[in-house]
Amino acid sequence: MSRRRRQRSRPKPFPKAARKIGLQPGALVYVGAPREGRVSIEVFEYTATELREGHDAPVENALVTPAEGGIVWVDINGVHDPSVIERIGRHYGVHDLNLEDILHTGQRPRVEETGKYVFVVMKMLRFDPAEGAIQTEQVSIVFGERFVLSFQEGRHDVLDPLQARLRKQVPRTRFLNADYLAYSIIDALVDNYFLVLEAIGERLEGLEDDLVVRPMASQLQSIHALKRELLFMRKSVWPLREAISILARSESRLIHDDTRVYIRDLYEHTIQVIDTVETYRDMVSGLLDVYLSSVSNRMNEVMKVLTMIATIFIPLSFLAGVYGMNFDRSSPFNMPELGWPYGYILFWGLALLTVAGLIWFFRRRQWI
Amino acid sequence: MSRRRRQRSRPKPFPKAARKIGLQPGALVYVGAPREGRVSIEVFEYTATELREGHDAPVENALVTPAEGGIVWVDINGVHDPSVIERIGRHYGVHDLNLEDILHTGQRPRVEETGKYVFVVMKMLRFDPAEGAIQTEQVSIVFGERFVLSFQEGRHDVLDPLQARLRKQVPRTRFLNADYLAYSIIDALVDNYFLVLEAIGERLEGLEDDLVVRPMASQLQSIHALKRELLFMRKSVWPLREAISILARSESRLIHDDTRVYIRDLYEHTIQVIDTVETYRDMVSGLLDVYLSSVSNRMNEVMKVLTMIATIFIPLSFLAGVYGMNFDRSSPFNMPELGWPYGYILFWGLALLTVAGLIWFFRRRQWI
Amino acid sequence: MSRRRRQRSRPKPFPKAARKIGLQPGALVYVGAPREGRVSIEVFEYTATELREGHDAPVENALVTPAEGGIVWVDINGVHDPSVIERIGRHYGVHDLNLEDILHTGQRPRVEETGKYVFVVMKMLRFDPAEGAIQTEQVSIVFGERFVLSFQEGRHDVLDPLQARLRKQVPRTRFLNADYLAYSIIDALVDNYFLVLEAIGERLEGLEDDLVVRPMASQLQSIHALKRELLFMRKSVWPLREAISILARSESRLIHDDTRVYIRDLYEHTIQVIDTVETYRDMVSGLLDVYLSSVSNRMNEVMKVLTMIATIFIPLSFLAGVYGMNFDRSSPFNMPELGWPYGYILFWGLALLTVAGLIWFFRRRQWI
């Protein structure tokens, strides 16, 4: 992985807050990754029998008052234009502090209930195969009695299947409750988490198989990257669980009993996501242990070879050195071995004996 | 263990979810390991005095309305045919979301109570000696006032003793409560956990005994595999405990007071399983510590031998090298030792003295 | 410690459960370590003024109905004969599931209250100096309004002081409440825990003192064994705390207000035991750190000596090797040093200078 790529794909715990410091609470300033282009707005207005769609609509078209028994869903793709968010927010009666949260894209997932609407902030996670990393964006959902607003940071296809279902399903019985539509949006986003987990799971298994074959320094980087991504995923999912649990137990009149059973099901899904994230975290720690042990095992092997070569040849070298000494051979006590007719052969015999002895010693100690 | 086998037996945190993404909640699609063959259905219809059995019955025979005072137990082996599950589920009035859970075999163990039935999802664990690994399957149990449905992923003999007891026990006093029959099924599955734990315990002890004798790299793999299996076992048991605790405290009219004492007993069993799993996890961590220490101890031994050989022979080699130098002996100051009649013997004396000194030094430092 | 002994004394998380699988809940089968011999029964029947004792009594004598104002205590030593347990249990009205718990000796400590009696399961811990290990046995206590049953796995002297107090104390005011007698039995068992903790504490301190002097591989085994024993002790004490807390807060009419203050005191004792166990666990982890650091410190020392010897003599050997070369001395450029009259002395000077320089270098780096 090139260093530049790694850096680009590193998730940030929160976007630069500096631009915001010193402003009054509720001031509407976009705080997130810099973006360009117009905010794209999709409007879905429907009753049990009819569906009107507006794609890439101007802001004015989003300021709808749905007919009796009808629902309007405004899907805003892009939150970098505060004026758009403000106009829509004001029309549907959203509090300034919540609008601020929509613009400030580093929010923790949470649910807030007011008498008039329910406000949900959560994360959309997507595994970007090109980057080899998880992409995080903030999605805010506001739903009241007859309207649902969804704010995404950019334009994605995550909600396309939901929109297709909305078009097909006539009469739109369940969708006639705004809370069911909001639930469906959240459900679609949570379903995506499973895809991300699958991608992580595959990398985890790939890594595990590689580790068995041969530990490499680059694997340490991969383990560390996985750990980091699971850390950020965890940060997105734990508060979401809490938020959905609040939604499931909520006594707000905006949430119908029919929808409640679906929200409980959704709650089960988030717990499953958390479970898997935690299991993966445990597995990553396990991998790190295995990696470190493998590295130290290889190290030991290397050391053993060094030790054996050295312990075998160092004494032999000494022996050869001894018989290379120049003591005065005129004295009969000085190196008489050199004068023996079979001295050289004895020397080799001694050398081979030493080697054999040491190998026996190594074997007994089970080093070979 | 061959690599292929290891891979096959590796438990997955959840089955591929991709096929499911984009469908509406409650859509009935099988999400699990691919399976073939017909779904095998067993039907037990009994009253206090009579028992009618249907083995490998067609779906129609499973759609029973039990007589007054009678109970019907439908044991479905195989959940890969959504149409079968749907027909049976509809007949007994099971909610679509629960049917979806039955088909989606990656559920967390849990209990759900509705007015008409109680829905229990849990895991069946079996230690497969051939694979040397734990096999996990999902078992879903639905029981109402007069019926019990049990859904297994495949055909196993875990419930055979229960069926035998059902046949023998006439009059079937306790079994005339559907909740007692459901409890008996869960109890049979939990009893199996103890067998799995025993198998793990034996491998743990075997590993521990081996570690004392000689640490090997393959043991690290085994420790890691054990850790992983305990991790997955834990994931199956902790939520089960919670589920059974909900059952024990439930105020549903479907659970009779007589059965409650048995469920509390079952609850104690799950706590015992958890306790043992946690103890085993602690023991596995301990084993890892022992393994790593043993490896580093061996490494130290190897290093000590190298050090001793090297520190003894390196100075001696130098000495031999000195007396192999070719300084011009015509000068009386150049290497007069070479001319001494006992020079060679003195050399060996010096060498032995050095060795003795070093050995004394090693002993004093308690290295030998 | 011989390997055989270690194996015998290793505590098991639970006894073989296999014999039990497939039986109906409440079936009375002994599941524990294999034992032989007759079950020994002691019967104490007393009123305020009178005490009748029966030692090693036949089962029939244990089936007492105490006189008005009297208490009977049946102390059963040995639970490996289901028929004895069943007869006694039936006589005093104990539920089958509780009798099963008495026979199945791998229970977690706990308290169960029914309208007619209170059922307590706990562990007796004894430090066996011969084995050098903790022995665990299950003790079950059942007390009703006028009777106390205590079931031990074997015959021990732990309750002897209590029986002596019972004999001496006339009138037996407090003992006339069955709950106080039951409390006294539990208290005697908990007091024993302190003895076990003392034995562990002494081994811990001995180990700590040894570690400072010299780390050895056997200490690692001892640390590991201590850790394991504390793990099992913890498993016995934590649930006991919970159980006694339930007892202390119980609103059962079987527990009198006078006894409650004693139970609260007992509760404090269990917390003290837990506290000490946890402290010991922390200390054992600390010991492991110290051990590992000591080992690596020694390793470093060894390596430093090797490095110093090698770095001193390897260059010297090279020098000696140089002057052992056989370049043709007829050329004046080839090894003129060999012809110098003081060449050899200069060689030694150079060698000593190198040694001095290296020693200075080591000192500056603070390696010596």
Added chain:
Amino acid sequence: MSRRRRQRSRPKPFPKAARKIGLQPGALVYVGAPREGRVSIEVFEYTATELREGHDAPVENALVTPAEGGIVWVDINGVHDPSVIERIGRHYGVHDLNLEDILHTGQRPRVEETGKYVFVVMKMLRFDPAEGAIQTEQVSIVFGERFVLSFQEGRHDVLDPLQARLRKQVPRTRFLNADYLAYSIIDALVDNYFLVLEAIGERLEGLEDDLVVRPMASQLQSIHALKRELLFMRKSVWPLREAISILARSESRLIHDDTRVYIRDLYEHTIQVIDTVETYRDMVSGLLDVYLSSVSNRMNEVMKVLTMIATIFIPLSFLAGVYGMNFDRSSPFNMPELGWPYGYILFWGLALLTVAGLIWFFRRRQWI
């Protein structure tokens, strides 16, 4: 980083308490870092339409009784003069124990409600780029129905934007509630936490990028310093979260419903700070792992090179030593190789073969 600087910037868990020991509770003695100079007092007295300011005012001017519908904010910069604190505190009816807390600058963040005022202690954190470290000071806020007192340890510009907003905003609708003003002060301080976190985040990323390039001992120091600063930051933020949660749920009549929504928003901010601190802590631990692994990887590389050089040349040296021996060549069995005409070329051939063989061996073992 020079050692002196490191020492100066090290945050202390609490200031010297010794001067205080033995005094009665509520005795007013300054306990904090030694400071000099006069305490600087700023007074803001305003109604919906009017604002009177007093900068660096004498104590007397701080003892205001605000007009009906007006608010007074006394911002005291410096708490090292107990007499000033005492006079102001007495005037506004603050309890001695709270005044003591203001003077004793090592308080944990917390909230205390009395009938007459709410007392908030918290920490102001500032990242000092000159020191490269976090500066901590205690800020105490007391607010009643018509007054707000803020006590800082020194004079800082953190509250300047708030004062500017106060001046601009006419009519001061929201600021006419003392609780909103107090909230604004706390909010300004918490906003500053984000700046500190950003500074830490940047150092963390810088460190991470450096680690990949080359591990160095100084990085260990930096990791340790970061860990320590996060530890202290954590100590400031966790209790603050609790304090603000108390404030948000408070039923004190001093907190208006309008303000409550802002306090809940503030609560979200503190949770976000905690989240980021915890994430950073996890990342720092991860960094430590990566650092240690990198160090051990480098070590392994070094060892491998040593091993390869040694294993290649030690056998060769032995061979050269052999042919440097002086066995008596008159015997035909003694070193006949030396007499071969191509002996020297054969020697080199053997040497090169050995090298090639070893390199092949290393490659096969994947060491190169």
Added chain:
Amino acid sequence: MSRRRRQRSRPKPFPKAARKIGLQPGALVYVGAPREGRVSIEVFEYTATELREGHDAPVENALVTPAEGGIVWVDINGVHDPSVIERIGRHYGVHDLNLEDILHTGQRPRVEETGKYVFVVMKMLRFDPAEGAIQTEQVSIVFGERFVLSFQEGRHDVLDPLQARLRKQVPRTRFLNADYLAYSIIDALVDNYFLVLEAIGERLEGLEDDLVVRPMASQLQSIHALKRELLFMRKSVWPLREAISILARSESRLIHDDTRVYIRDLYEHTIQVIDTVETYRDMVSGLLDVYLSSVSNRMNEVMKVLTMIATIFIPLSFLAGVYGMNFDRSSPFNMPELGWPYGYILFWGLALLTVAGLIWFFRRRQWI
């Protein structure tokens, strides 16, 4: 630190319990460190205007019944004489189990409320500079409506400032509530904790500064000792926090509302102590990491030097060995280099080139 000292100063988790085993609950036996000498008793009897003191008083003088509106404080220094404790306890109506707790000095800090008195057990901690260790003693406080009893294990000056305040303060308004006096005693003891923490903090910083300069094995001992002391300190403080929290929330008529605000303040202090203990524990763990890393860093340095010396000189030695071989120079193929007139100079050139090449290699790999 000499070994003997270390051993003496090692805090014990609890005193020998063996003497106590088998006695009935509530039996009064002293269980603590062996002590000698008479128990010293101080009696303070006072009203709003008058104070009578009795120093080293006989037991009889401690058995006071205070006048209407008066308070008696009996400060017992030494609990090793059960008869004294029993007489005083009986006079003031203290329950046997509480008297037992006073004598058994290994109690956990806790609070017990009865209708007639409140019983507080806690630890007095003192840093003994002579021993360089923390001294722990048990202090038990019993207060009723008009009396306060304090039991210390020995005679210390910790309560002297409180007694001085008692003498000075006329009229003794607050002290006329027994609960305020009891609070003052506890407060004095908790204030002492801060002194202990300061002493630990100083040792911690000293250690940290030393570590940076040079890691030594003795530091490991110090880190381990600090860890252990913090472990024991923690064990004293956590339950104390709980105890004081119970006191603060107590609805006993023995605790007046005026005192409650002081107890809450005291509660804050204990939390501050806990906070600091936990921070210190984290710092000690951090130190251990730094120590271990430093040790391994030094090890690496040592190894690098070895590697460089060896890799430079081992090939050179081989070269020198080659030219020391004795091949028969009569063949023109055998070692012609030896005959070259500039052979020796070429040899040195080759040697220097090898060194230069290796140094370049080391530099490129950033080892130097």
